[in-house]
Structure formats: structure tokens, C-alpha cells
Amino acid sequence: xxxxxxxxxxxxxxxxxxxxxxxxxxxxxxxxxxxxxxxxxxxxxxxxxxxxxxxxxxxxxxxxxxxxxxxxxxxxxxxxxxxxxxxxxxxxxxxxxxxxxxxxxxxxxxxxxxxxxxxxxxxxxxxxxxxxxxxxxxxxxxxxxxxxxxxxxxxxxxxxxxxxxxxxxxxxxxxxxxxxxxxxxxxxxxxxxxxxxxxxxxxxxxxxxxxxxxxxxxxxxxxxxxxxxxxxxxxxxxxxxxxxxxxxxxxxxxxxxxxxxxxxxxxxxxxxxxxxxxxxxxxxxxxxxxxxxxxxxxxxxxxxxxxxxxxxxxxxxxxxxxxxxxxxxxxxxxxxxxxxxxxxxxxxxxxxxxxxxxxxxxxxxxxxxxxxxxxxxxxxxxxxxxxxxxxxxxxxxxxxxxxxxxxxxxxxxxxxxxxxxxxxxxxxxxxxxxxxxxxxxxxxxxxxxxxxxxxxxxxxxxxxxxxxxxxxxxxxxxxxxxxxxxxxxxxxxxxxxxxxxxxxxxxxxxxxxxxxxxxxxxxxxxxxxxxxxxxxxxxxxxxxxxxxxxxxxxxxxxxxxxxxxxxxxxxxxxxxxxxxxxxxxxxxxxxxxxxxxxxxxxxxxxxxxxxxxxxxxxxxxxxxxxxxxxxxxxxxxxxxxxxxxxxxxxxxxxxxxxxxxx
Numbered sequence: 001x002x003x004x005x006x007x008x009x010x011x012x013x014x015x016x017x018x019x020x021x022x023x024x025x026x027x028x029x030x031x032x033x034x035x036x037x038x039x040x041x042x043x044x045x046x047x048x049x050x051x052x053x054x055x056x057x058x059x060x061x062x063x064x065x066x067x068x069x070x071x072x073x074x075x076x077x078x079x080x081x082x083x084x085x086x087x088x089x090x091x092x093x094x095x096x097x098x099x100x101x102x103x104x105x106x107x108x109x110x111x112x113x114x115x116x117x118x119x120x121x122x123x124x125x126x127x128x129x130x131x132x133x134x135x136x137x138x139x140x141x142x143x144x145x146x147x148x149x150x151x152x153x154x155x156x157x158x159x160x161x162x163x164x165x166x167x168x169x170x171x172x173x174x175x176x177x178x179x180x181x182x183x184x185x186x187x188x189x190x191x192x193x194x195x196x197x198x199x200x201x202x203x204x205x206x207x208x209x210x211x212x213x214x215x216x217x218x219x220x221x222x223x224x225x226x227x228x229x230x231x232x233x234x235x236x237x238x239x240x241x242x243x244x245x246x247x248x249x250x251x252x253x254x255x256x257x258x259x260x261x262x263x264x265x266x267x268x269x270x271x272x273x274x275x276x277x278x279x280x281x282x283x284x285x286x287x288x289x290x291x292x293x294x295x296x297x298x299x300x301x302x303x304x305x306x307x308x309x310x311x312x313x314x315x316x317x318x319x320x321x322x323x324x325x326x327x328x329x330x331x332x333x334x335x336x337x338x339x340x341x342x343x344x345x346x347x348x349x350x351x352x353x354x355x356x357x358x359x360x361x362x363x364x365x366x367x368x369x370x371x372x373x374x375x376x377x378x379x380x381x382x383x384x385x386x387x388x389x390x391x392x393x394x395x396x397x398x399x400x401x402x403x404x405x406x407x408x409x410x411x412x413x414x415x416x417x418x419x420x421x422x423x424x425x426x427x428x429x430x431x432x433x434x435x436x437x438x439x440x441x442x443x444x445x446x447x448x449x450x451x452x453x454x455x456x457x458x459x460x461x462x463x464x465x466x467x468x469x470x471x472x473x474x475x476x477x478x479x480x481x482x483x484x485x486x487x488x489x490x491x492x493x494x495x496x497x498x499x500x501x502x503x504x505x506x507x508x509x510x511x512x513x514x515x516x517x518x519x520x521x522x523x524x525x526x527x528x529x530x531x532x533x534x535x536x537x538x539x540x541x542x543x544x545x546x547x548x549x550x551x552x553x554x555x556x557x558x559x560x561x562x563x564x565x566x567x568x569x570x571x572x573x574x575x576x577x578x579x580x581x582x583x584x585x586x587x588x589x590x591x592x593x594x595x596x597x598x599x600x601x602x603x604x605x606x607x608x609x610x611x612x613x614x615x616x617x618x619x620x621x622x623x624x625x626x627x628x629x630x631x632x633x634x635x636x637x638x639x640x641x642x643x644x645x646x647x648x649x650x651x652x653x654x655x656x657x658x659x660x661x662x
Contacts, residue, residue, distance in 0.1 A: 078112065082122045089129050097133045106130075106143035113148035115155050124152065124163035131170035131178075138177050146171070146181040153190045162209050165191065169216035179220055179227060188220055188227070192234045199243040207250045210243065214256040218263060228267050236260075237270060241277040248286055258298045265305040274306055280315035287324050293339040296328070300346045307350060313357035317364060322372050325351050333384055341386075348390035351376070355397035365398055368407040373398065380416045385429050388420060392435035399442035409449045414440070418461045430470045437462065437476035444483035454491050459484055466504050471514040478508070478520035482527050489532055496528035496537030502544040509549035522553040523561060526568040535575045547572065547583035554592055559603050562596070566609035573616035581620045590617065590626040597635045604644040611636065611647075611654040618661055633658050 085105075088096040100106070112123045127145055130136045140146075145167075152164040168187055171178035182188060191213050198206055198213075217236065221227040244257045261279075264270045283299055283306075290296045303321070306312045316322075328347040332340040355361045364372045376398075379391030395413060399405045408414075421436045440462070444453055458480070465477050485492040495501055508521035525546050528537055541547065550572075553565035569589070572580045584590075596602050596610045614632060617623040636658060639651035 078119050079122065082119060082126055085126055086122070086129065089126075093129075094133060097130050097136050100130065101136065101139055106139055106145070110144050110148045113145070113152060115152060115157075115160070120152065121157070121159040121163045124149065124160065124167045128163060128166035128170050131167060131173070134174070137171050137173070137175040140171050141175075141177045141181045146178075146185050146187070150182070150185040150187045150190065153187065153194070158205055158209060161194070162212055165209065165212040165216045169212065169219045172216065172219040174219075174222075179224065182220055183227065183230075188217060188231065189234060191216055192231065192236050192239070195236070195243065196239050199239055200246060202246065207247060207253050210247070211250075211253045211256050214240070214243075214253065214260055218256065218260045222263055225267060228264055229269060232264060232267065232270050232273060235273075237264060237273040238277050241274075241279045241282060244286070245278070245282050248282070248289075254286065255295075255298060258302055261302045262298075262305070265302060271306070271309040271312065275309060275311040275315065279306065280312060280319040280321070284316065284319040284321050284324060287321070293343060296343065297346070300350065303350060304346075304353070307353045310357040310359065313354050313360040314363065317354055317360045322351065322354065322364060326372070326375055329379075329387070333382070333387060344384070345386050348379075348386055352390055352393045352397060355394055358400070361397055361400065362404075365404055368404070368411060377413070377416070380420055385432060388429075388432050389435050392417065392420065392432060392439050396435065396439040396442050399439060399445075402446040405443050405446045405449055409443055409446075409452055414443065414453055414456050414458065417443075418456065418458065421461050421464075425464050430473055433465060433468070433470075434472045434476055437465075437473065437480050441476060441480040441483050444480060447487060450484055450486065450488050450491075454484060454488060459491065459495065463498075463501065466501065471511070471517050474508060474511075474514075475516045475520055478505075478517065478524050482520065482524045485527055485531050487531060489534075492528050492531035493534045493537060496532045496534060497540050499540060499544065502528075502540050502546060506544050506546050506549065509546070519556075519558075519561065522549055522556075523564060526550060526553065526564040529568040529571050530564065533571060533575075538572050538575045539579065542572070542576065542579050542583065545583075547580055548587040551584070551587040551589050551592055554596070559606065563603075563605050563609060566606065566613060570609060570613045570616060573613060573619075577616065577619050581622065584617065584620070585622050585626070589613075590623055590630060593617075594630045594632060594635065597632075597639065604642070604647045607639060607642070607647050608644075608650050611639075611650045615654055615657050618657060624661065627658070 085096070085100065088099075109123055109127060113120055117123075127140060127149070131140055149164050149167055152160055155161055155164070168182055168191075172182055195210060195213050195217075198210055201207075217231060221231050240257050240260060244254065244261075247253045247257075265274065283303060287296065287299045287303075290299065303316070307316060325347040328343055329351075332344040332347070335341065335344070355364065364370055366373065376391055376394040379387040380395070382388055382391070395408070395417065399408060417436050417439055421433065424432050424436070440453070440458060444450055444458070462477055462480050462484075465473055468474055468477070481495065485495060502525070505521045505525050508517050509525065511518045511521070525541060529541060541550075547569075550565045550568050554562055554569065556562050556565070573584075593610045593614055596606055597614075602610075614627060614636075618627060633655060636651050636655045640648050640655065642648045642651060
């Protein structure tokens with residue numbers, strides 16, 4: 001979210017910067033000047049310089065008078081001097097601010113900020129105008145203006161409160177010094193209390209004051225987690241939500257609330273407070289009223305961080321946000337304007353985000369018969385890549401429990417996803433490829449779906465992306481194949497004897513820059529052996545150079561990967577020890593097994609499978625010699641006392657084998 005600039009805080013004096021910028025721009029563009037001004041450029045420069053000189057002289061006089069007037073407390077004189085200063089700022093904001101600072105006027109202002117003085121609103125207004133300049137905010141703090149400004153917040157005069165709120169808000173704008181000073185003086189708490197007491201009042205002047213106060217709190221806390229947490233602890237969120245509901249007709253105040261929500265919603269601790277309010281209903285109601293792209297974007301910026309919370313996800317679904325999003329998609333899907341493309345992306349992305357919550361997802365699934373679910377399905381065959389992406393991601397999110405997965409496979413969703421992937425083999429849209437593969441992977445998890453998906457040709461389509469150089473696609477491709485062959489011996493056999501696949505897996509097993517791809521490659525290599533139990537698959541893996549990677553996998557920090565590797569290595573040793581012997585020696589398999597058995601932290605199944613593998617390795621003379629050299633009997637004999645009976649029994653058998661062949 002952006003900070004609230006000074007002009008957003010209800011400026012009462014005319015804007016200076018625009019006039020100055022227009023003058024400067026005019027000087028830098030002679031061709032424009034010639035169209036509107038008839039005297040030569042040199043004369044124009046003289047005239048501007050003379051004008052600035054006159055302003056400077058008037059300002060100097062006013063500053064001197066103000067010094068004298070502040071000592072005498074002459075209200076009329078002070079008032080006229082302030083008018084002159086404000087006029088000078090209106091004519092040349094930056095130069096006037098510099099002169100005011102250089103002549104020491106800031107140090108005079110604290111004494112003029114008296115609650116009883118009729119000049120006080122004008123003094124606060126002057127400070128607000130000066131603090132529009134970044135270079136003036138620090139000096140305002142150093143001049144001691146914050147404490148008297150904070151004291152003015154106890155005033156009952158609405159104009160005093162308005163100008164004081166502006167001054168504090170502008171001083172806090174992107175200023176660490178300003179925020180720290182306001183924090184030290186307790187200003188945020190007072191402003192928060194004002195908002196709580198005023199939020200039900202719908203009079204125009206009160207709404208203007210509320211807008212300024214909301215802006216002040218926003219500038220005070222923007223991009224500062226500790227100050228945002230402070231506001232949350234003060235309970236400003238419920239108040240602002242109520243304020244939004246009551247004042248939704250007021251554009252300026254509504255926008256200020258939305259910006260404040262956007263800032264606070266980024267903080268995780270705010271989600272619980274938001275969830276306890278009716279923020280979902282208010283935002284959806286407000287969204288339904290909007291016709292302008294910019295206004296919808298402001299609401300989207302609040303919805304996105306809020307929708308990360310599962311409770312709020314469900315609240316938004318129940319409030320009807322999904323229907324709003326689907327309507328935006330329908331209105332913008334064929335649009336070519338930049339704002340149409342942006343709205344389509346934001347709406348569809350938010351839709352996918354809502355499906356990440358279990359309850360919200362299940363509510364929209366409605367047993368596979370929900371209208372929302374059906375609409376999302378229609379996105380997959382779309383010609384719009386953003387809708388294809390969102391549709392595939394939505395399916396992946398719906399496919400988070402077995403019941404949903406089984407229903408979707410039975411109703412033909414797999415074919416839609418395969419057709420989508422086929423369209424992107426050549427087009428190569430990586431995000432769509434990744435999303436569609438994610439959906440297929442999730443759908444393949446239930447056992448009953450695997451054979452159906454294999455029969456539908458999922459493996460063949462997935463293999464078309466084997467040459468992809470994009471790690472996200474590689475990762476999902478590997479995961480999809482691993483899920484498909486789980487308990488499917490025939491499919492594992494077929495894929496495991498595919499030389500090109502095994503060659504690619506071995507290559508990816510060395511992808512150290514992409515840990516996910518490397519891990520999934522190892523796991524798929526192991527799965528091909530474990531589920532096929534085929535000597536031909538083992539032969540293909542050995543010839544492809546995969547053995548060393550499985551030995552390395554056995555040393556993984558993840559127990560499940562260790563165990564998968566050991567089971568696969570055990571099958572290799574049992575099915576073709578002679579062919580694997582050299583790779584076992586080179587990759588130091590025996591040393592790895594000795595370490596796993598010696599490590600007290602090794603899980604029981606790791607110790608058990610390590611001993612099984614040792615027994616198999618004894619059939620190889622070079623491996624047998626290594627086992628003898630490492631004194632395995634000592635390690636194994638200690639495991640006879642292991643608390644796990646399966647481990648202790650296997651230790652006895654292994655010890656007997658080692659003793660017999662020693």
C-alpha cells in the first residue's frame with residue numbers, strides 16, 4: 001500500500017507544488033511558452049525572478065513581524081503574518097519553506113500553538129503545509145512541535161483537530177523521526193480514541209475529520225510492523241470496519257479505510273481481529289457497488305492478504321465474493337485493455353487463493369455439483385492463458401481429499417487436463433504446464449485413480465515434458481509419475497525400462513541447484529525399482545548410472561528417503577548383485593551402511609533394511625571383504641538388544657550370517 005501524501009489529508013490552502021511545477025516545466029519547454037506568452041524568453045525570466053524577489057521581500061517582512069508579534073502575543077498581527085506565510089507557500093512552496101526554516105520561525109511556533117488562541121488552527125495549518133516537504137519534517141520535530149500538537153488533540157474545536165491531524169499526519173509521512181516523536185507523545189492512542197468516539201457521526205465535517213485521522217494513523221504506521229502492531233492492540237481494526245460500513249457513501253473516507261486495512265492486513269496478528277468483524281460482508285458489499293477499475297483494485301489489495309487466513313476465506317465465500325469474482329472474469333475475459341487483463345488476473349488469482357482453505361474449498365465443491373466448480377472447469381479449455389492457469393490451479397486445490405479426487409477422475413477431468421497439456425507442449429507456457437501437472441499429481445494420489453489415469457494415457461503425455469529445462473515443471477513432472485506408479489507394477493516396469501527417462505532422472509539427481517528436483521528424481525528412481533521389482537528395471541538403472549545416487553540418497557536427512565533408497569538398493573542386490581557390484585564398491589555402500597547401523601538416531605526401519613542389505617552384499621567377494629574390515633559384527637551384536645523386536649531379530653540373523661562367513 002502507498003503512503004498517504006499531504007494532499008490526501010484535507011488541505012485547506014491551494015496546492016503550491018502544481019503551480020511551481022507548471023512554472024518550471026514552462027521554462028524548460030520554449031515551444032509551449034511561445035504559444036502562450038508573447039514576450040521574449042529573457043523578459044520572462046526577468047519577470048519570474050522579479051516576482052520571486054517580491055515574494056521573498058514580503059516573506060522576510062512577514063517573518064520579522066511574526067517574531068515581534070509572537071513576543072507581544074498580538075493576535076491580529078500574528079494572524080496577518082500567518083496569512084502572508086501561507087500565501088508565500090502557495091506561490092513558491094519550496095523556497096518559502098527554506099526561508100521560513102532559515103529565519104528560525106519553526107522555533108516560534110510551539111508558543112503559538114495554544115488551545116485558547118484563535119490563531120491556533122492557522123498555525124497548525126502552516127505546519128501541515130511546511131511538512132509537505134520531506135526536508136522540513138525533521139526540523140519540525142527538532143523544533144519541538146510534536147508535544148504541543150499532541151496537546152491540541154484534546155481540543156473540542158473541530159478546525160483545530162482537523163489542522164492538527166493534518167500536521168501530525170504530514171510530519172509522520174515517511175519520517176522515522178516524526179513517527180518516533182508522535183509515538184513517544186502518545187498521539188496515536190488519542191487519535192484512535194477520537195475515531196472510536198466519532199465513527200457513527202455522518203455529518204460532512206465529521207467525515208472530513210475522520211478522513212484526516214485515518215490518514216494520520218496510516219502515515220504513522222505504514223511499513224512499520226511494531227507501530228502497526230501497536231494500532232492493532234489499540235483495537236482500531238473493529239472500529240475501522242464499523243466506520244467503513246457506516247460511511248461507505250463517502251469516497252475519500254472509504255479509500256482511506258481501505259488503504260489502512262491494506263497496511264494492517266499484511267501483519268499476521270491482524271487476521272484474528274479482522275476475522276472477528278464483518279469485514280468480509282463490508283468488502284463484498286463495497287465491491288459490488290464499484291464500477292471503476294481503480295476502486296476495485298483498492299479492494300483487491302485488501303482482500304488478497306485477508307484471504308490468506310482460512311477463517312476469513314470461508315467468510316468471504318459465504319459473503320458472496322466468489323460470485324463477484326466470476327462476474328469480473330466474465331466481463332474481462334475478452335477485454336484487450338490493460339485494466340481488463342489486470343482485473344482478470346487478480347480475480348482469478350483470488351479465486352484460487354480462496355480454494356486453499358479446506359472449508360471454503362469444500363463449500364464451493366458441493367460434491368462436484370456446485371455451480372462455482374462447474375464454472376471453473378470451463379476455464380480449462382479457454383484460449384486465455386490466465387484462465388487456463390487459474391482453472392488448473394483450482395482443480396489442484398479441489399483435489400485435496402480422496403473423495404473429491406475420485407469424483408473428478410470419474411467425471412472426465414483428467415482428459416481436459418491432458419488436452420490442456422498437449423496444447424502447451426509447443427506453446428510452452430511454463431505456469432500452465434506446472435499447474436496442470438500439479439492437478440494431475442494430486443488426482444493420482446487415491447489408489448483407485450492410478451490405473452484409470454494410466455489407462456487414460458497420463459504417463460505418455462507427462463513424458464512429453466521430459467526435455468523441459470524449467471525446474472518447477474521438472475519437479476511436478478517427477479511427482480506426477482511417482483504418484484502414478486505407486487503400487488502399479490506394470491506401469492513401474494514400463495517406465496523403469498525407458499532408457500531416456502532413466503537417463504534424465506540420473507541427470508536430475510545431480511541438480512544441486514534445485515534440491516526439490518534432485519530429491520524427486522532420486523525418489524522416482526527408487527520407486528521404479530521398488531514397485532516393479534523387475535530385473536530389467538534394475539539393469540536399466542545400473543546401466544544408466546543410477547546406483548551411486550541411490551547410495552547417496554540413503555544418507556539423506558529425511559528418514560523416508562533413506563528408507564526408500566535402502567529398499568531399492570536391497571532389491572538391486574537381490575536381483576542383480578553381480579552387475580551392481582562395481583557401483584556398490586565405488587559409491588562406498590558398505591561404509592554408508594556401517595554408519596547408519598552405528599548411528600543411534602537411525603530409525604528402526606533404517607537399521608532393519610541396512611542389515612538386510614548387508615546380508616545380500618555378502619554374496620560379493622569385494623563387498624564381503626569390506627564388511628569384514630569394518631568389524632560389522634560388533635555393531636550388529638549390540639543391536640540384538642534393540643527395543644524393536646523386528647530389529648533385534650534381524651540383528652541375530654545378520655550376526656549369524658557374518659559369523660558363518662567370517
